Amino acid sequence: MITSADIVANIAAIQSRIDAACKLYQRRSRPTLIAVTKTRSAAEITTAINAGISDIGENYLQEALDKQAELSVQPKQWHFIGPIQANKTRAIASHFDWVHSVDRAKIITRLNDQRPPELAPLNICLQVNINDETSKAGAAKDAIPQLAALVLQQPQLRLRGLMAIPVNTDDIQQQRHNFAALRSIFTDLQAKFPSAVLDTLSMGMSADMEAAIAEGATLVRIGSDIFGPRPSPSR
Template structure:
């Protein structure tokens, strides 16, 4: 696996999209989604300068964090209530906070000696039954409650829109997310609220066109996953 070539190619796509859609250079951060990949793959990208990694599976991720506590670790998978304690104790960011109860548990369980936990609220922007997340209305009603929780910093929003192949169709749902992000930003008026995590390998350019500040890329960096392993 040529990790250097993969990272260069993904970085080029991000920078080209920034330029094409008149975004500031370097305004979009890359999150390397390392779920199911071994620590050796993480180390290879880290040696090339990649610092932020996303994980979905708790036990697998805890093993990696123990070996590379110097990296920035984001939990991006579904969160069960009985898993919030180790997530609160070991991660730097949690992107998949999909309901108020999870935020409350993370707040209570974040060790006070650690920096506040950065969180994103996951929005089910396409209103899909198979996906979790706040509806836009729930988000606007509950977001201020989240900001009052101790030991957390609400950094922004995350979404996984319905998969579309046409560029304009991709942009439609992503534009809705950006509008919602702006509404919440205006409501909260806090400089900490600065992150809009949306865009993966298939819709990276559309996401950057619509204001994403963080894209989550896995396969294009690490190669295809074998979930049977």
């Protein structure tokens, strides 16, 4: 079982890896570390926050809501990064600062309509199915411009960028190729919508973080390298 000291040490090691990758690939800006906490306890999340983590990513809505209510110390930002069911958009719109997994028009309009007006606009990343995998969520590459245009029409949403979970591979060159493909779509969006504040590439996890940093990641989503192997989920 992982201890609080393990979590603190793992976070320090990840931050060192980020610094080393930024130096190696001559990155001028440093990506933000999102701690992915699905199936993790409120106590483990509290340890991570006290160790300097400001951004928490959750995949499962009810689990996230339970932990948000239980935590005595809250992160700066909550990120929803899991698949979105239409009947759960109201709670997502009300309880998160970012949503990374938006991939269809219905979800866009529901998140906008259900975002409480007293809250700041919800930060949106469109999820791209970068390798066209039938087993994965995400919009097709050629659908992204139309979805981006729709998000930009919503007053309660703020389009920030793109997210992807590429095919799993240990080949760093293939990892970089996949992330470069996402960056290319992102660059095209910036050119197509010059007045939009497009500043976010959410890409890179424990096994491919360095490749993502090499290709311009601004948010990296790390779970197992912070908290160890995941226990079985309970939702």
